Amino acid sequence: MASDSSTNLGVRVTIHEVARHAGVSIGTVSLALNGSPRCSAATAERVRAAAAALNYLPNHAAKSLRRQASETIALVIPDIGNPVYVAMAKAVQQVVKERHYHLSLISTDGYDQEEIHALETLTQRRVDGMILCSLRMTEPLAHSLQHASGPVCVIGGLAEIARVDNVQVNSEYGVRLAIDHLVAQGRKHIAFLNGPRNTVPAIVRGRGYLQALRQHGLDDRAHRLINTEFSVAGGYEGAMALLTKHPDIDALFCANDLIAIGAMKCLRELKRRAPDDVAVVGMDDIPEGLICTPSLTSVSLLARERGQIAAGMLLDRLTGGGNAEVNTVTVTPHLVVRESSTVGNPPGDLR
Amino acid sequence: MASDSSTNLGVRVTIHEVARHAGVSIGTVSLALNGSPRCSAATAERVRAAAAALNYLPNHAAKSLRRQASETIALVIPDIGNPVYVAMAKAVQQVVKERHYHLSLISTDGYDQEEIHALETLTQRRVDGMILCSLRMTEPLAHSLQHASGPVCVIGGLAEIARVDNVQVNSEYGVRLAIDHLVAQGRKHIAFLNGPRNTVPAIVRGRGYLQALRQHGLDDRAHRLINTEFSVAGGYEGAMALLTKHPDIDALFCANDLIAIGAMKCLRELKRRAPDDVAVVGMDDIPEGLICTPSLTSVSLLARERGQIAAGMLLDRLTGGGNAEVNTVTVTPHLVVRESSTVGNPPGDLR
DNA sequence: CTGTTAGCGCTTTCAG
DNA sequence: CTGAAAGCGCTAACAG
Numbered sequence: 131m132a133s134d135s136s137t138n139l140g141v142r143v144t145i146h147e148v149a150r151h152a153g154v155s156i157g158t159v160s161l162a163l164n165g166s167p168r169c170s171a172a173t174a175e176r177v178r179a180a181a182a183a184l185n186y187l188p189n190h191a192a193k194s195l196r197r198q199a200s201e202t203i204a205l206v207i208p209d210i211g212n213p214v215y216v217a218m219a220k221a222v223q224q225v226v227k228e229r230h231y232h233l234s235l236i237s238t239d240g241y242d243q244e245e246i247h248a249l250e251t252l253t254q255r256r257v258d259g260m261i262l263c264s265l266r267m268t269e270p271l272a273h274s275l276q277h278a279s280g281p282v283c284v285i286g287g288l289a290e291i292a293r294v295d296n297v298q299v300n301s302e303y304g305v306r307l308a309i310d311h312l313v314a315q316g317r318k319h320i321a322f323l324n325g326p327r328n329t330v331p332a333i334v335r336g337r338g339y340l341q342a343l344r345q346h347g348l349d350d351r352a353h354r355l356i357n358t359e360f361s362v363a364g365g366y367e368g369a370m371a372l373l374t375k376h377p378d379i380d381a382l383f384c385a386n387d388l389i390a391i392g393a394m395k396c397l398r399e400l401k402r403r404a405p406d407d408v409a410v411v412g413m414d415d416i417p418e419g420l421i422c423t424p425s426l427t428s429v430s431l432l433a434r435e436r437g438q439i440a441a442g443m444l445l446d447r448l449t450g451g452g453n454a455e456v457n458t459v460t461v462t463p464h465l466v467v468r469e470s471s472t473v474g475n476p477p478g479d480l481r
Numbered sequence: 482m483a484s485d486s487s488t489n490l491g492v493r494v495t496i497h498e499v500a501r502h503a504g505v506s507i508g509t510v511s512l513a514l515n516g517s518p519r520c521s522a523a524t525a526e527r528v529r530a531a532a533a534a535l536n537y538l539p540n541h542a543a544k545s546l547r548r549q550a551s552e553t554i555a556l557v558i559p560d561i562g563n564p565v566y567v568a569m570a571k572a573v574q575q576v577v578k579e580r581h582y583h584l585s586l587i588s589t590d591g592y593d594q595e596e597i598h599a600l601e602t603l604t605q606r607r608v609d610g611m612i613l614c615s616l617r618m619t620e621p622l623a624h625s626l627q628h629a630s631g632p633v634c635v636i637g638g639l640a641e642i643a644r645v646d647n648v649q650v651n652s653e654y655g656v657r658l659a660i661d662h663l664v665a666q667g668r669k670h671i672a673f674l675n676g677p678r679n680t681v682p683a684i685v686r687g688r689g690y691l692q693a694l695r696q697h698g699l700d701d702r703a704h705r706l707i708n709t710e711f712s713v714a715g716g717y718e719g720a721m722a723l724l725t726k727h728p729d730i731d732a733l734f735c736a737n738d739l740i741a742i743g744a745m746k747c748l749r750e751l752k753r754r755a756p757d758d759v760a761v762v763g764m765d766d767i768p769e770g771l772i773c774t775p776s777l778t779s780v781s782l783l784a785r786e787r788g789q790i791a792a793g794m795l796l797d798r799l800t801g802g803g804n805a806e807v808n809t810v811t812v813t814p815h816l817v818v819r820e821s822s823t824v825g826n827p828p829g830d831l832r
Numbered sequence: 833c834t835g836t837t838a839g840c841g842c843t844t845t846c847a848g
Numbered sequence: 849c850t851g852a853a854a855g856c857g858c859t860a861a862c863a864g
Contacts, residue, residue, distance in 0.1 A: 194842095194843055220561070253493070256541045420713075520834080543858040547857080
């Protein structure tokens with residue numbers, strides 16, 4: 131009754147108890163438990179048995195302090211409410227787990243300050259490395275990044291201003307795919323619901339949009355481009371503003387799927403049918419694109435893959451396999467055609 | 482060039498450098514930085530200045546090891562892909578932040594083992610306390626819980642088998658609200674798309690469903706009840722099975738909104754109109770309920786509020802304000818009526 | 833009010 | 849192959 135060997139009731143068991151129980155010194159326990167070869171198999175077995183019997187679990191703080199490593203990486207994302215980042219996080223989580231690390235997930239929810247703050251966790255040795263997915267790669271952030279006291283891998287963003295590992299997606303090409311598709315569907319007045327003006331993705335996508343219009347010989351005066359939040363509410367408001375100002379719009383290209391979903395809600399209220407009156411195309415290819423009516427055509431920016439690649443890259447660097455130079459990987463988006471952009475011949479495959 | 486005082490380039494600065502720089506001892510630095518009153522204001526200021534100049538950040542592992550506390554709590558949720566848990570996490574995050582703690586978010590994604598594993602982080606002193614939101618409160622889990630080496634607050638689940646702090650929602654009453662509403666809308670053949678048989682919420686909701694049917698004098702043989710996954714895919718498949726077997730069904734009550742969304746997708750494919758042919762009601766009141774067509778009537782189970790309450794309860798216990806006995810709070814759900822259940826008179830307010 | 837010192841639990845030399 | 853001992857960076861008791 132004094133002690134229940136199957137549990138540890140608040141009484142933390144340390145390496146010392148294990149040593150006593152196994153009749154060896156604490157140094158030997160450490161060697162045995164870490165699978166060092168400089169320890170006889172018999173002793174190792176005895177130590178493991180003692181540890182199991184006592185329900186021993188190593189104190190993480192002590193281990194970190196001594197090893198100068200926490201076996202944890204952080205993933206910093208802009209918004210955990212956006213399913214595309216959830217998908218990314220799941221991919222990272224999987225890799226991290228396979229390689230016996232831990233993941234600390236941080237959502238900055240639009241506060242730039244949080245990103246700098248997250249970088250501090252690196253210096254504080256709470257995490258060994260970090261995957262940073264930021265919408266606003268500002269100068270102070272780039273600077274903190276450059277001088278971070280541990281490896282960082284950036285997903286997206288302007289990695290040009292900070293020389294660090296990064297995985298990019300060719301989103302201008304993604305925009306191109308969407309516009310090409312809409313033109314092929316016979317659309318002439320293609321509007322663009324872009325993200326906030328001060329975000330890197332919005333800048334790149336806006337540029338791509340105008341370029342694509344030009345290449346198709348369409349009016350590229352950008353008068354059908356509007357900036358809004360990367361959210362359903364943003365899409366709704368942006369679409370409302372755009373459609374009331376330009377009733378001739380026959381296609382809405384949206385910088386992400388949340389915006390597209392908000393835009394479709396707006397269309398419904400305005401009694402304009404999608405895709406018949408207005409075709410809609412988003413970006414990110416989130417699962418929600420399948421549940422809305424009509425189902426949403428979208429450009430996949432391979433969030434899952436990027437997360438997976440970034441995690442591998444970071445862990446390689448952490449576990450010694452890393453090389454000296456800066457690594458860059460760029461993935462290529464692809465278009466997923468669904469109902470919201472194809473009148474008459476809806477694609478059969480909705481997954 | 483050898484040193485840039487505005488950053489620390491990989492060279493970790495410790496309390497010793499700060500002490501040297503400020504011309505005091507390390508003990509004094511510690512006192513000053515932790516705002517101890519036993520330290521003159523002038524010295525404190527000098528130390529703070531030195532720390533800032535050197536870009537000093539305390540080593541978290543060292544601090545944790547010494548203080549036996551990590552100033553971090555964990556939130557364990559079943560599925561980060563379910564927006565209701567994202568909402569809960571955001572609420573917890575906010576409270577945690579206000580009270581200057583850190584949050585470690587863990588998604589178990591259906592693996593029971595992960596929950597036990599998460600509890601180990603408590604013993605390993607990675608976290609000081611934990612909020613556990615589990616679908617399957619199994620015996621081994623309850624046991625680990627009971628003997629956890631730190632405070633745990635359970636959200637939902639069967640807290641009866643483990644005497645720990647908990648915040649509940651009266652979901653049987655929530656089910657009642659939904660069934661009452663459907664009956665009031667004139668529905669006679671109300672089916673129930675429940676969650677997996679071995680989960681606590683499904684057990685409770687299934688019981689509530691049958692009880693409510695009985696109270697309305699309806700057939701309570703449970704032949705229109707089916708168990709499926711708490712997901713869109715689960716809802717789709719479950720609805721397909723149910724509707725083909727029982728064509729007379731005129732209402733689908735779903736154990737959560739993901740199931741309801743999947744069910745609506747199924748209805749669309751079967752060319753059965755919602756709400757005209759089949760009314761649909763879900764539970765959780767996730768934002769996605771607003772983007773689907775028709776918008777989804779749902780029972781709010783107050784995930785945000787429960788997260789907020791649980792976080793407060795846990796932090797109170799951690800920061801000393803806690804009392805000895807086990808705390809229990811129960812919140813009361815409410816119905817949010819939208820289009821999917823009301824033919825003819827859609828409610829004006831869709832937010 | 834400030835300096836000195838022990839020690840949190842662990843890993844890792846260095847001896848034996 | 850195993851034991852002893854130092855020390856990671858910090859806090860908190862205890863002197864002064």
